[in-house]
Amino acid sequence: MNRRTLPALTALATATTLLLTACGGESAKPDEKIPGAGESSAEASASPSEKGEGDGIDRPEIEFPDDFKMTFEGVKKTDADGAAAARDAENYMKSIQHAIFEGDPESAVYKFYIDPMSEAHEYAKFQVTQYVDHGWVLTGELRQSNVKVSxxxxxxxxxxxxxxxxxxxxxxxxxxxxxxPDKDFGSPYISFEVLMKQAKTQKGLWRASKVKTERGGSQCAG
Structure with a gap:
């Protein structure tokens, strides 16, 4: 039996287009992959949170209400740059939820983690706008697992x-x-691929450029 999914769009985007419905939107090209995705580096183990400490970057605070949390499983095998990219991919995703709770589609917090005018920028603004326009927020937990870096x-x-x-x-x-009210759009699992680029002006900062999603995708298999 199919189960409900969240009231707005946790899944959207391809590398070239954003074609969505108001609720439960899906990628127009679900099989399109960002080059290099799913190829995990096998170097030294590193935790994104550990590598994020002491890098000298003044990151904006990201806060949630007590009834909501968003968790990320640590990256088990990657190098220092991979850990930094994973940390800021996590910050990017969390900053979108922060903006939703703040009711601000133009939040400076998520903009800190995106390439301006990129597809990741459009993704974030669209997500926040949909929730804000409907007067919705989330409660409970969003859990991110099987985190890999190309x-x-x-x-x-x-x-x-x-x-x-x-x-x-x-x-x-x-x-x-x-x-x-719940909507039934199938699997509760969504596979994400976030293309991260090293910031040119701040060493150690990575910014989201593209987002690709697929409900029930291969990253969630097994």
Whole structure:
């Protein structure tokens, strides 16, 4: 039996287009892959949070209400750049939810983690706008697992892939706290690939450029 999914779009985007419906949107090209995705580096083990400490970057604070959390499984095998890219891919995804809770589609927090006017920028703004326009926020937990970082085929570019689990999260009205009716769009798992680029002006900072998603995708298999 298919199960419900969240009231707005946790899945969208291809490398070239964003074609969505107002709720439960899907990628127009679900089989398109970002080059290099799914190819995990096998160098020294590193945790994104550990590598993020002491890098001298003044990152904006990301905060959530007590009834919501967003967790990321650590990257088990990657180099220092891969760990940094994974850390800021995590920050990018969290910054979108932060902007939703703040009710700000033009949030400076998510803009800190994107290439301006990129597809990742459009993805973030669209996500926030949809929730804000409907008066929705999330409650519960969004869990990201099976986090991998691609091999460094191009200097300063990595693809961070992971599986997002919606099953413990739900939508609610921001003002009243009333639960948003569920929609049934299939699997609660969404495979993400986020193309990250090293910032030219701040050493150690990585910014999202493209986002590709697929509901029930290969990153979530097994």
């Amino acid at each position: 091999e460094p085929k191009t200097e300063g570019v990595r693809v961070v892939s992971f599986c997002s689990d919606e099953s413990k999260a739900a939508g609610k009205e921001a003002k009243t706290g009333k639960k948003v």
